Amino acid sequence: MDAPTPLVDLPLFPLATVLYPGAPLQLRIFEPRYLDMVRECARTGGGFGVCLIMDGYEVGEPALPAAVGTVATITDFHTTAEGLLGIVAHGGARFRVERTRSGGDGLLRGDVALWPDEPRVQVPVEFALLQVILERLVETLGPHWRDAPQTDYDDASWLGFRLAELLPLANPERQQLLELTDPVERLAELRDILPRFQKP
Known part of the structure; x- marks a missing residue:
């Protein structure tokens, strides 16, 4: 029997968005x-x-967070035009929240079980069209991915997360794609969603 995954204490930031591994925030x-x-x-x-x-x-009383989220690591700080603190963060490991508690300051904290990174799986040939679609999306919506090497596009996990990040999906769909643990299954879900965005 597998040993239980040790829990990590993590401050939680419930947002009206889904952060994927590797994505900027x-x-x-x-x-x-x-x-x-x-x-x-x-x-x-x-x-x-x-x-x-x-x-x-997002503002006010602590919100109810989804059970599965993504660790964000801050990579840059700046001051916005309004004089507020701006941060740039980067999505890392996914996790499942086992317990939450709210501090006196209203900050939500969670005891979370970190998920391992998905294995690198070659994109099956039947999903090659998704690679082409992502290349087009990156040109218009994802300039931060323009320098990504072809080896990334060949990785089923990276391809699926980038498509989920850039396609205009509803948040429940984004969350479902985040929670999947099979990168090829995620590509299949995305392939089935794509006809919605094709012009008649």
């Missing part, structure tokens, strides 16, 4: 609880957990 930080969270991350070098909001709002 830009945020403006203004609530005191999240300013404290950013200071903690800067001090410890740790990350914070991004979870889709299932109930509630």
